[in-house]
Amino acid sequence: MTLGPGGTRTDNRTMSTVGAKRMLIESAVPTFDAMITEHVVVAADPPTTFRAARALDLLTVRTPLITASMWIRVLPARLLGKAAPSPPRLVMAEKVGLPGWLLLGEQPNREIAFGAVGRFWRPVIEWRDVAPADFVGFAEPGWGKIAANFSVARYGASHTLLSYQCRTTTTDAGARRSFMRYWWLIRPFVAHIMRATLSAIKADGEAARDRSR
Numbered sequence: 273m274t275l276g277p278g279g280t281r282t283d284n285r286t287m288s289t290v291g292a293k294r295m296l297i298e299s300a301v302p303t304f305d306a307m308i309t310e311h312v313v314v315a316a317d318p319p320t321t322f323r324a325a326r327a328l329d330l331l332t333v334r335t336p337l338i339t340a341s342m343w344i345r346v347l348p349a350r351l352l353g354k355a356a357p358s359p360p361r362l363v364m365a366e367k368v369g370l371p372g373w374l375l376l377g378e379q380p381n382r383e384i385a386f387g388a389v390g391r392f393w394r395p396v397i398e399w400r401d402v403a404p405a406d407f408v409g410f411a412e413p414g415w416g417k418i419a420a421n422f423s424v425a426r427y428g429a430s431h432t433l434l435s436y437q438c439r440t441t442t443t444d445a446g447a448r449r450s451f452m453r454y455w456w457l458i459r460p461f462v463a464h465i466m467r468a469t470l471s472a473i474k475a476d477g478e479a480a481r482d483r484s485r
Contacts, residue, residue, distance in 0.1 A: 296377045296385035297437055300408055301419040304439040305448055306455050310466040314432045314474045316481040318424040319381045321432040324477035325422040326384055330469065372399025376407060376419060385421040391447075392416060393454035413444040416451050422473070434473060436466045 314321045376385040387407055389400040391414070402410050410417065420438040427433040440455070442448040 295421070295423065296379060296383050297419050297421040297423075297439060300376050300385060300387055301417060301439040301441050304441045305451060306459075307437065307439045308459065308462060308466065309435060309437040310463065310470055311433060311435045312467075312470040312474050313427055314434050314477045315430070316432060316477040317430065318426055318432045320480050320484070321434055321473070321477040322381045322384075322422075322424045324473045324480060325424070325434065326378075328469070328473055328476065332472070372401060374402070374404050374407065376404060376421075381424065383421050383423040385419060387417060387419040389415055389417050391450075392418070393450045411443050414447050416440055416442045416447055432477070434470055434477075436470050438462065438466070 316324075372388040372390045374387060376387050378384045389402050389407070389410055391398040391400075393416070400412075400415060407417070418438065418440050420436070423435045423437070425433045425435075440451065442451050
């Protein structure tokens with residue numbers, strides 16, 4: 273995997289950790305059908321940046337493209353009368369609170385990971401609630417698993433490299449075919465959302481740094 277200005281994207285690979293502590297996301301989804309990672313350098317130390325990531329309400333991240341893509345994504349459910357009201361907050365450190373989604377774990381000032389089980393390639397997403405302890409071993413045919421994380425690493429004397437990674441794996445060949453068709457379509461939107469999320473965390477982290485001075 274290489275690191276470039278726009279982040280790193282690698283699909284259809286198995287990754288391992290050599291000479292470093294295994295990350296939570298690696299433990300949750302050690303092999304995957306698709307993976308995407310975005311990075312940004314934050315002018316704040318790792319603890320400050322990590323606190324900003326933990327505290328971010330993901331539902332506050334907005335760009336015109338995000339607003340349009342979210343409207344399109346929920347349109348089939350709305351037409352079927354199945355649309356549910358959005359939760360007032362979506363903060364990973366607050367145990368998520370959405371159907372199918374769960375907190376996978378946290379390594380303080382290093383990584384926070386969250387995930388979900390679902391059939392998210394369908395016009396109306398079907399989520400499956402599983403216990404955190406069952407997430408790794410869940411293998412019932414016909415489903416997909418998403419694991420995502422925020423991680424921080426010191427970058428120079430006073431900066432932080434903030435990373436946002438998402439891995440997806442499926443539980444059988446049919447689910448994989450369905451997901452990969454869906455992934456081909458939505459990957460650019462996912463990358464855009466991830467970059468916007470990192471920008472929001474960067475702004476919050478640098479504002480917190482300024483307040484502490």
